[in-house]
Amino acid sequence: MSRGHRKSGVPDPAAFPTRPYDLVKEFTIALVAVALLTVALASVFSSPDVKPVTLASWSRADGADFTATAVAELVVTSGE
Amino acid sequence: VNSLHLWSVELLMFFMVIHLWGKFFMAAWRGRRALTWVTGAVCFFTSIGTAFTGYLVQQNFDSQWIAGQAKDGLNSVGIGAFFNVLDFGQMLMWHIVLLPFVLGLLTAWHVLLVRWRGIVPPIGATDPADHGRASPAPSPEETP
Numbered sequence: 001m002s003r004g005h006r007k008s009g010v011p012d013p014a015a016f017p018t019r020p021y022d023l024v025k026e027f028t029i030a031l032v033a034v035a036l037l038t039v040a041l042a043s044v045f046s047s048p049d050v051k052p053v054t055l056a057s058w059s060r061a062d063g064a065d066f067t068a069t070a071v072a073e074l075v076v077t078s079g080e
Numbered sequence: 081v082n083s084l085h086l087w088s089v090e091l092l093m094f095f096m097v098i099h100l101w102g103k104f105f106m107a108a109w110r111g112r113r114a115l116t117w118v119t120g121a122v123c124f125f126t127s128i129g130t131a132f133t134g135y136l137v138q139q140n141f142d143s144q145w146i147a148g149q150a151k152d153g154l155n156s157v158g159i160g161a162f163f164n165v166l167d168f169g170q171m172l173m174w175h176i177v178l179l180p181f182v183l184g185l186l187t188a189w190h191v192l193l194v195r196w197r198g199i200v201p202p203i204g205a206t207d208p209a210d211h212g213r214a215s216p217a218p219s220p221e222e223t224p
Contacts (some may be wrong), residue, residue, distance in 0.1 A: 005205060009110075010110045011111075011208075011210075013199055013200070015208055016205075016208055017208070034088075034091060036094075037091060038087045041091070045087070046122050047086040049083075050140040050142065052138065053140060053144060054139070080164050
């Protein structure tokens with residue numbers, strides 16, 4: 001792709017006419033809008049929040065299975 | 081809190097993808113702006129890594145399943161010892177310390193590059209001082 005004869009075919013953005021704007025104001029508006037959108041989506045759709053699977057929950061749910069697996073690991077008969 | 085965390089991430093990823101598409105079709109890397117584009121792309125990939133480690137620290141069945149799958153992939157490229165997806169503490173620190181820190185630095189650099197190099201003029205735009213000379217892609221309507 002060849003663009004123009006100059007090293008860069010893209011003009012300097014500072015060469016164009018400009019108009020004043022308030023960056024802090026625009027940032028604040030964007031931040032507030034996104035914060036409100038987040039709260040709205042969270043309250044409407046919530047989230048799955050699936051609880052962790054832990055050794056404690058496993059041993060409580062099926063103590064015999066947990067004990068059998070733990071003993072098998074200790075005597076190195078599992079995974080062989 | 082969990083829902084706010086989830087939906088702020090959903091929005092972050094959504095707006096990042098919109099920004100990526102917009103800048104891609106604008107060819108915003110023109111005119112010595114390659115580094116701006118590259119830092120943005122690295123930010124995007126770092127965000128994916130941050131989302132991944134966040135997913136792993138949930139420790140629910142899906143999370144542990146994906147950690148088990150990812151472990152094989154990462155071991156096959158030889159980084160499993162340095163980035164151990166089965167290590168809950170390591171993934172938690174990647175998620176809340178290392179990756180956010182890197183992401184913050186990259187974002188600051190990206191924004192500063194935009195300020196230093198300026199925003200890219202539209203495709204086919206010519207320097208107002210050169211008006212009347214041949215342009216690479218003249219626009220059909222002349223702006224006053």
